[in-house]
Amino acid sequence: MVGIGTAAPVLPGPARARPAGRVGHGVALVGKALLPFVVLVGLWQASALALGLSNYLYPRPALVLRTFGVLVQHGVLLSYTETSMWRWFVGVAAGAGLAVPVALVLTFYRPVARMMFPLINFFTAIVELAWIPLFVLWFGYGFKVIVLSIAYVTFFPVLANTMTGITQIPRTSIHAARTLGANRWQMALHVLLPGSLPGTVTGVRTGAGYGFRSLIGAEMIAAQSGLGYMIFESRANQLTQRTIAGMITIGVLWLVIDRLYLRSIEKATVQRWGMQRRAPR
Numbered sequence: 675m676v677g678i679g680t681a682a683p684v685l686p687g688p689a690r691a692r693p694a695g696r697v698g699h700g701v702a703l704v705g706k707a708l709l710p711f712v713v714l715v716g717l718w719q720a721s722a723l724a725l726g727l728s729n730y731l732y733p734r735p736a737l738v739l740r741t742f743g744v745l746v747q748h749g750v751l752l753s754y755t756e757t758s759m760w761r762w763f764v765g766v767a768a769g770a771g772l773a774v775p776v777a778l779v780l781t782f783y784r785p786v787a788r789m790m791f792p793l794i795n796f797f798t799a800i801v802e803l804a805w806i807p808l809f810v811l812w813f814g815y816g817f818k819v820i821v822l823s824i825a826y827v828t829f830f831p832v833l834a835n836t837m838t839g840i841t842q843i844p845r846t847s848i849h850a851a852r853t854l855g856a857n858r859w860q861m862a863l864h865v866l867l868p869g870s871l872p873g874t875v876t877g878v879r880t881g882a883g884y885g886f887r888s889l890i891g892a893e894m895i896a897a898q899s900g901l902g903y904m905i906f907e908s909r910a911n912q913l914t915q916r917t918i919a920g921m922i923t924i925g926v927l928w929l930v931i932d933r934l935y936l937r938s939i940e941k942a943t944v945q946r947w948g949m950q951r952r953a954p955r
Contacts, residue, residue, distance in 0.1 A: 715735050718735055719734065719735050722734045722735075729914070729915065730912055730914050731914070732914075733914050733915040733918060737915045738915050738918050738919050738922070740915075741913075741915040741916055741919045742919050742922075745916070745919060750904070751919075751923065753899075754899060754900050754901050754903070754904050755901060755923065755927070757899045757900045758889055758890075758893065758900040758901045758902070759927070761817065761820045761821055761824065761889060761893075761900065762824060762882075762885055762886060762889045764821050764824075765820065765821040765822075765823070765824025765825045765828060765885055765888075765889070766824060766825075766828050766878070766881065766882050766885045768821060768824075768825040768828075769824065769825035769826065769827070769828030769829040769832060769881060769885065770828055770829075770832045770874075770877075770878050770881065772825070772829060773828070773829045773830070773832035773833040773836060773877070773881075774832065774836055774867075774874060776833060777832075777833050777836035777837045777840065777870070778836075778840075778862045778866055778867070780837065781837065781840050781866060782858055782862075787837075794830065794833070794834075797830070798830045801827075802823040802824075802826045802827040802888045802891075802892070803823070803888070803891050803892070803895075805822070805823060805826060806819060806823055806891075806892060806895050806896055809822050809823065809896070810895075810896055815896045815897065815898070816896065816897065819892060819896040819897075820889065820892040820893060820896060820897060820900075823888045823889075823891075823892040824885040824888050824889055824892070825885075826888075827881065827884040827885055827887075827888045828878075828881035828882065828884065828885045829881070830881070831877045831878075831880040831881040831884065832874060832877035832878055832881050833877070834877065835873040835874060835876050835877030835880070836870050836873055836874045836877055837870075837873075838873050839869065839870030839871070839872055839873020839874060839876075840866050840869065840870045840873070842869075842873070843865065843866065843869035843870065847865055847869065848861070848865060851864065851865045871943055872940075872943050875939055875940045875943045876940060878936070879932070879936040879937070879939075879940055882931070882936060883928070883932070886924075886928055886931075889901075889902065890902035890905070890924060893906075894906040901920050901923060901924055902920075904916065904920045905917050905920040905921065908920065
């Protein structure tokens with residue numbers, strides 16, 4: 675029995691075990707995420723040994739890993755990655771930055787929007803790589819062509835998702851803004867733009883993925899630097915291991931961008947401005 679004025683003994687509680695539990699949970703999640711890749715590398719190694727093909731046709735994982743080391747050591751991989759990421763970022767920003775105001779304008783002018791829908795569908799069906807010969811003819815090789823192809827393929831998903839987001843804004847919000855005397859600019863800035871933000875972010879995430887593929891294709895055709903160029907140039911020089919190293923780099927980059935940035939931004943935006951709400955407990 676603890677007497678008056680006597681300090682109670684400090685007993686270990688569940689709170690002291692939480693940090694270790696969280697660390698263990700994090701390690702388990704990382705292991706679960708890496709497991710498919712470990713299996714893939716194992717199957718790759720086993721199939722390479724079973725087929726017995728030359729490294730030119732089917733390089734082993736160890737050779738590709740050594741190639742990674744050489745590319746990193748000489749600064750080639752970092753330089754090409756920085757170049758590609760800058761092109762991708764500018765293209766996505768340009769395509770999304772143009773799509774949002776166009777969506778707002780089309781929302782205000784519904785007859786124009788109905789007239790434009792067939793034209794939008796027409797251009798959506800034409801892949802960006804089909805435009806590259808014309809872009810090269812008009813602008814030459816290099817930065818402009820690659821950014822244009824990325825912006826082109828980003829524009830349409832952002833446009834469609836932003837317009838969809840606008841249609842899901844409650845009519846009461848629009849009527850309330852009109853009742854308070856909001857003009858079109860105020861309506862767009864304070865009602866339509868925030869209300870459509872979840873759709874816009876979803877469109878940006880989709881368009882950014884399309885833009886990533888467009889980046890690699892455009893760099894193969896119209897560039898002399900970047901990851902796409904490295905892949906194409908390596909194949910031409912029979913350096914298959916560099917081609918696969920470039921492919922792996924592209925996949926890892928997109929996983930990092932999508933999981934750590936785009937998906938988190940989309941989730942936070944939907945929770946803040948979206949129509950969905952958590953059910954009461």
